[in-house]
Structure formats: C-alpha cells, structure tokens
Amino acid sequence: MDWDKLRIFHAVADAGSLTHAGDTLHLSQSAVSRQIRALEESLNTTLFHRHARGLILTEQGELLFDATKSMNRRLEAASARIRDSEEEVFGELRVTTTTGFGTLWLAPRLPKLYEKNPDLKIDLMLEERVLDLPMREADVAIRMKEPSQADLIRKRLMSVRMRLYASREYLAQHGEIHEIEQISNHRLICQSPNSIQVAAGATLIQHLLSYDITNMFTVNNYFGVLQGVVNHLGVGVLPDYLTEDTPDLVRVLPDLQSGEVPVFLAYPEELRQSKRIAVFRDFVQEEIFNHRRKIREAADS
Known part of the structure; x- marks a missing residue:
C-alpha cells in the first residue's frame, strides 16, 4: 500500500474536505482527489461518501482511518523521541x-x-x-x-482529600456550622452524583445527603463548585489542594473529610528518555x- 496515498487519505479523513486537506498538504484539490481515487481503486472499495457539505467516511474508510490514526500516533512518538535534545x-x-x-x-x-x-x-x-x-x-x-x-x-x-468549605461572607450571613446535623439548613454545592468523579468524593456526598439536605447546587466539575463557594452560594465539597491558592475559603466541620485520593503522574515507557x-x-x-x-x-x- 502506497504510504504517500495513506498520508493524503489521513489528511482528508481528518479534515472532512478535499480543499482543507489540500491546504494542509500544500497540494491542489484535484491532486488530492486523484490520489484518493487511486487509493480506492487499489483497494477496490469506496472510502468516502461525497455530499454537498463535505466527505463522510464509509465503513471501510473508518477501518482504514483507525489504522492511519494509530500509525500517525506511533510516528509522532518516534519523531518526539528523535527531536528530544540532551541540552534543550x-x-x-x-x-x-x-x-x-x-x-x-x-x-x-x-x-x-x-x-x-x-x-x-x-x-x-x-x-x-x-x-x-x-x-x-x-x-x-x-x-x-x-x-x-x-x-x-x-x-x-501526593494524596488529596475532599472537604467542606464556605466563604466568610456566606457563614457570616447564614451562620456557623458546628454539628453535621446543621448542614441540612444550608445549600450544598457539589458535583452531581451522576457525574464522573473520584469514589471518595461521591461517598462523602452520599454521607452528607443522609442528613436531609434539600437545597443543592450541583456542577459537573470542581471549578464550578469553587465558583459557587467563592460567590457565597453555599457550602461546597472541594479538594484540599485549593487551600493554598484560595486563602479566603473557610473549612467547615474540620473533622469531616473523604478518604485519601492518590494523585499519580504517568507516561509511556517508550518516552522514558524524553527531555x-x-x-x-x-x-x-x-x-x-x-x-x-x-x-x-x-x-x-
């Protein structure tokens, strides 16, 4: 199979357009089209459905695109390792x-x-x-x-724990929380129970909900939870790594926290020597x- 034709096919499949692929490859649209037709003839199959708004991969085209994506990732990895300098x-x-x-x-x-x-x-x-x-x-x-x-x-x-935080202004307006039973009198800000999150955080939220909390504001990430807390909306379940960069947070119920959440850094073995x-x-x-x-x-x- 012609590597050059595969490279052109990958660009067209990625762009969804002969024109855009040609711009990326610095080739004319007609040259790109000829290469795609030649590849389809060599494989005796149709790789694209053509319509007014662009190109859509056929089932056979999807199979080939999966293969070229894998090839492209491997080539990028090899290129990265080659380019890595010992000094720069x-x-x-x-x-x-x-x-x-x-x-x-x-x-x-x-x-x-x-x-x-x-x-x-x-x-x-x-x-x-x-x-x-x-x-x-x-x-x-x-x-x-x-x-x-x-x-x-x-x-x-490192390890992270989920804890309860509120703003000073919120607590001044709505009252301090000294017992967990008092949490039912406040709005709880947390990740939605249906959103993807660490198990320790979900467990803490379920524990809090057992105290008849009826007023909630849920978000699908901790950035949104933090915005709710700093804008005095309620008491939020947040990771403890925020305390250094957000000193105005006040920890609520200091004895209450989630289990440890380990934080890992990982990279492929093949990039071991990458600078x-x-x-x-x-x-x-x-x-x-x-x-x-x-x-x-x-x-x-």
Missing part, C-alpha cells in the same frame, strides 16, 4: 488531567515552567475520561487514581513539594 527542551507536550486539577492547581503554576522553558509548548487536555497513553492520545497524565494501563511509568505525587517529560515531571514534583511546605507553614502559624 522544545516542542509540544500533550498533558491530560481532570478539569478540576488542571484549571485550579496546574494551569496557575505553568508560567513558572514556561519561564524556564520558553520553547516548550503545552497542550493541556482537561477531561474526566482517561486517555490512552500507550496509544499516544496524550504524552503524560496526572490522574486521581493509579493508572491501570500496561507499559506505563507511574509516580505517586520534555523529565522537565515537566520535575516541575510538577517541585511544585507539589512547595505546596506541601506552604500548607505546613500555614498550619504551624
């Missing part, structure tokens, strides 16, 4: 983590990483779905549980060390 750090690093951790903890610290490595390009992918690192959906992941995929290097970074991975890993570990130190100092003061 540059190029793209695709990082995946949860929406809450990525927006509330990681992203505010990235300027320090860019300051030391201005040629590094971070592509931060925030989603609760666990991306497939061996299949190169991302280069490195920070997750709230130990990854189960094979052929991964993993490093436990970009090493720089990012060391940066995150240093930031977590500083984070812990500041929390200890605040507790001792």
Whole structure:
C-alpha cells in the first residue's frame, strides 16, 4: 500500500474536505482527489461518501482511518523521541488531567515552567475520561487514581482529600456550622452524583445527603463548585489542594473529610528518555513539594 496515498487519505479523513486537506498538504484539490481515487481503486472499495457539505467516511474508510490514526500516533512518538535534545527542551507536550486539577492547581503554576522553558509548548487536555497513553492520545497524565494501563511509568505525587468549605461572607450571613446535623439548613454545592468523579468524593456526598439536605447546587466539575463557594452560594465539597491558592475559603466541620485520593503522574515507557517529560515531571514534583511546605507553614502559624 502506497504510504504517500495513506498520508493524503489521513489528511482528508481528518479534515472532512478535499480543499482543507489540500491546504494542509500544500497540494491542489484535484491532486488530492486523484490520489484518493487511486487509493480506492487499489483497494477496490469506496472510502468516502461525497455530499454537498463535505466527505463522510464509509465503513471501510473508518477501518482504514483507525489504522492511519494509530500509525500517525506511533510516528509522532518516534519523531518526539528523535527531536528530544540532551541540552534543550522544545516542542509540544500533550498533558491530560481532570478539569478540576488542571484549571485550579496546574494551569496557575505553568508560567513558572514556561519561564524556564520558553520553547516548550503545552497542550493541556482537561477531561474526566482517561486517555490512552500507550496509544499516544496524550504524552503524560496526572490522574486521581493509579493508572491501570500496561507499559506505563507511574509516580505517586501526593494524596488529596475532599472537604467542606464556605466563604466568610456566606457563614457570616447564614451562620456557623458546628454539628453535621446543621448542614441540612444550608445549600450544598457539589458535583452531581451522576457525574464522573473520584469514589471518595461521591461517598462523602452520599454521607452528607443522609442528613436531609434539600437545597443543592450541583456542577459537573470542581471549578464550578469553587465558583459557587467563592460567590457565597453555599457550602461546597472541594479538594484540599485549593487551600493554598484560595486563602479566603473557610473549612467547615474540620473533622469531616473523604478518604485519601492518590494523585499519580504517568507516561509511556517508550518516552522514558524524553527531555520534555523529565522537565515537566520535575516541575510538577517541585511544585507539589512547595505546596506541601506552604500548607505546613500555614498550619504551624
């Protein structure tokens, strides 16, 4: 099978348009169209349904596109390893983590990483779905549980607990909470029980709901929960890593918290020698060390 035709097919399938693929490949639309027709003839099948709004893959086209996507990821991984310099750090690093951790903890610290490595390009992918690192959906992941995929290097970074927080203004207006039974008199802000979240957080929410809470505000990520809390909407279930960067939060019912949630950094074995991975890993570990130190100092003061 002609590699050049496969490359052109992949670009067309990805763009959904001969014109857009031609722009990416620096080829004319007619040249791209000829290559696709030649590939279809060599395979004796139709790869695209053509209509006025663009191209749609046939079932056979979907099968071939899955194969070219896998090939493309492998080529990108090989290219990344070749480009990695022993002295310089540059190029793209695709990082995946949860929406809450990525927006509330990681992203505010990235300027320090860019300051030391201005040629590094971070592509931060925030989603609760666990991306497939061996299949190169991302280069490195920070997750709230130990990854189960094979052929991964993993490093436990820290532990997180879910706790109750409110703003000073909210508590001044609605009253302090000294006993858990009083929680029924307040609005609870938390992730929806139906949303993807760590089991420890879901367990804590279920425990709170057993106290006849009728007024709730639910969001599908911790960024939204935090916005509700800082805007004095109620008492929120939030991860404890927020306390350093959001000092105005007041912890409610200090004896109540979730079980430990382990935080892991993981990346494919094949990227063991990647300079970009090493720089990012060391940066995150240093930031977590500083984070812990500041929390200890605040507790001792």
